[in-house]
Amino acid sequence: MQVIVLGAGLAGLAAAVRAAREGAAVVLLESEAHVGGMVRSEQVGPWHLDHGPHRFWSRDPHVLALAREMMGADVVESERRSQILLMGQRFAYPLQPLDVARKLPAGVLVRGVRDWARERVRQRLHPDSDTDFEAWTVKRFGRTLYDVFFGPYTEKAWGAPCNTISADWAAQRISQSGLYDAVKSMLVPSLGAHQRSLAARFLYPKSGGIGSLAQGFARHLHQLGGRIELHTTVERVETRAGRVSAVSGCGPAGFFRYECDAVISTIPLPRLAQAVDPALGATARTAAEGLRHRAVRFAHVEVARPQVSPNHWIYLPERELEVHRVTEFKNFSAHGLPGDRTALCAEITCAQGDELWNLNDAHLHARVERDLVRAGLVQPGETTLLASTRLAHAYPFYDLGYKARVETTLKALKALTNLRSTGRQGLHRYNNMDHSIAMGWHAAKGLARLSPSAPVAQHERVGTEQVWFG
Ligand SMILES: Cc1cc2nc3c(=O)[nH]c(=O)nc-3n(C[C@H](O)[C@H](O)[C@H](O)COP(=O)(O)OP(=O)(O)OC[C@H]3O[C@@H](n4cnc5c(N)ncnc54)[C@H](O)[C@@H]3O)c2cc1C
Structure with a gap:
């Protein structure tokens, strides 16, 4: 039984591990140079730079246990500390x-x-x-x-x-x-x-940043015999008689094509819908094309003092500031970090391809430092840019028509009986890390046996409930 998983974020990694545990031969295809998707930590000097604050918690004891298993003993449990800067005041949060x-x-x-x-x-x-x-x-x-x-x-x-x-x-x-x-x-x-x-509580890897969670899944998958192919972009999902028969695209060695028995996709829904060949009907294609995302630019800066604040992150809701949230990584885990310096991540939302998205690093740094100074967090000239990163599909956009478009697209894809689209991107759902893990996990359930009674809808229900978690 050959299962192909598209996208190596937490949803894809969890799906791949589950399918491999059920005995399938698994290949995980990822367009980027690394696993983890949004849950990745870039190392620059002593710092492990996450995409903004990533704290892990779950109300689902199985997901919590799975995440602990993947992070190993190297984990810190903390009490959240955050503030809101508004009208010149610092409000404690909660x-x-x-x-x-x-x-x-x-x-x-x-x-x-x-x-x-x-x-x-x-x-x-x-x-x-x-x-x-x-x-x-x-x-x-x-x-x-x-x-x-x-x-x-x-x-x-x-x-x-x-x-x-x-x-x-x-x-x-x-x-x-x-x-x-x-x-x-x-x-x-x-x-x-x-x-x-x-x-209030959350888990975070003691070292290596939140990316260690994804690395733990990847290691586990390798131990189970699963294969991960990086720099591999899926462009075509070939279908025959109501089933996916092969997946193809561009990898490090050029064109690739893998035949398969089943596919779990965690790539953005519009990309998957566009890749299906022969093409989905016009209604589904139009619906998928109408789904939008909000992108984020992250500027990671080093500040020449031991600590800027004791908070894990600070919200900046004021309209005149472009930055909307600032994270201080040292406060998540200070293990192995220098005592005399600290690192911050400033987030600015934007649209893929707009002026902010394309802004060069020097200008981005200048605008971020200006905001941090205005917010009273740093002094002029006190920051040095460590890295700038981008997430094009950071937030699935919930405009007034998104729900109908998601339903129409998923309905058309469900006609392909051995394909499941899941995860934050695959369901176009604004969720947390634990939800993505649960989605991937449930989507892979029974897939290796191609069980006709497999609870296909279970992964779609994850993250729809009201939960007290931010
Ligand atoms: C700024 C920010 C802060 C957050 N903070 C928290 C937090 O504190 N706590 C929490 O629980 N959650 C948080 N989240 C949410 C969490 O990061 C996501 O829910 C989770 O990581 C999504 O995982 P995923 O696998 O579903 O999607 P992704 O991580 O987006 O994975 C999808 C993968 O598919 C790959 N891909 C795309 N197209 C292709 C293609 N054609 N071929 C091959 N591969 C492809 C992508 O490169 C990516 O690796 C935060 C999110 C953001 C943006």
């Missing part, structure tokens, strides 16, 4: 009502509580429907808190007006996202207590 009451301008606080209470009454009498992100949040938090906390951060991160973003994003993520939870836990303290108990 927000503490007294801290907020002390730091938020009195007028804003009074208006916020008044609007929230007014909205609650209004919604009881004349409930609005959840048409989009703005409507969803105003309905639950009131206009003032939306204007302060939700609107600016969301528009900055997504580069789109909030009334063009699906309410699904709010429903799936507001309970999980630091900034938003903070407000919610302030207003409904019982929810805040629950959230804190689950979201």
Whole structure:
């Protein structure tokens, strides 16, 4: 039984390990020079630079145990520390009502509580429907808190007006996202207590950055006899009589073509839909082409002092700053790192191919340092650029029509009985690392035996529930 897995992020790695454990011959194809996808750590000097903050936790004990197995004994368990810099103040996160009451301008606080209470009454009498992100949040938090906390951060991160973003994003993520939870836990303290108990802890590799998690999966796959081919881009998924018969594309030695019994794809849904040959119907192709992503530029800088702050990361929601989050890696694990310097990662969202995406490193560094100075985190001239990285498919975009487009595309792909599309990219779902692992794991279940009763839909349900995790 030959199983081909497309994409070596956590979903693809987990799927490959599961299929190999079930006895399949597995080949994992990855277009980049490394495994891990988003979960990769680039080594520059003593630093292992992640794509922003990557903390691991799972409510699923099996996924947690699997991740621990892959990370080995080399793991640190920490309590999350983060802050929000807003209106010149540093708010502790998770927000503490007294801290907020002390730091938020009195007028804003009074208006916020008044609007929230007014909205609650209004919604009881004349409930609005959840048409989009703005409507969803105003309905639950009131206009003032939306204007302060939700609107600016969301528009900055997504580069789109909030009334063009699906309410699904709010429903799936507001309970999980630091900034938003903070407000919610302030207003409904019982929810805040629950959230804190689950979201505070996380696991992180003691050394090697979060990429060590992916490396652990890759090592395990090799031990099981699985093969990983890097620099190998899948371009064509050949189908015959309702099944995938072969996968082909471009590898280090040029053209490649592998015949197969089954395929698990974790590459972006639009890419998979485009690769199917003969082509999917026009409706499915149009739907897939309409799916969009938000990209991120990451600037990693070294700062010539022992520590910038004790936080794992800091949110910068202010509109006038391009950077929206800053991570300090040393605070995740200081093992083997120099005592006199620290390294930060600044994130700026953008669109693939736009001005920011193409900005050269020197200009990116200048703009990032300007923001870090304005935010009061560093002094001018205090940072040195270590590396800049990009993620083109960082965030699946939840615009108003995304759900129907995902469903149409997946429906057409499901007609191919030995193909499963899963993971963050394969389901176009804004999820966490543990979800991707679970998706890959479930998608590979029973595949090696080609069981007709294999629970195909199980992997699609992962990450749709409301979880307190950010
Ligand atoms: C900035 C940021 C911070 C995050 N923080 C956290 C956090 O704190 N905690 C948490 O749990 N999660 C976090 N996440 C989410 C987490 O990173 C993802 O959910 C997870 O890594 C996705 O894994 P995946 O395998 O599904 O997708 P990916 O990692 O995107 O893997 C897909 C792979 O497919 C490959 N590929 C694409 N096209 C082709 C092709 N044609 N041929 C071959 N290969 C191809 C890609 O190169 C990639 O390696 C964060 C995400 C981001 C962007």
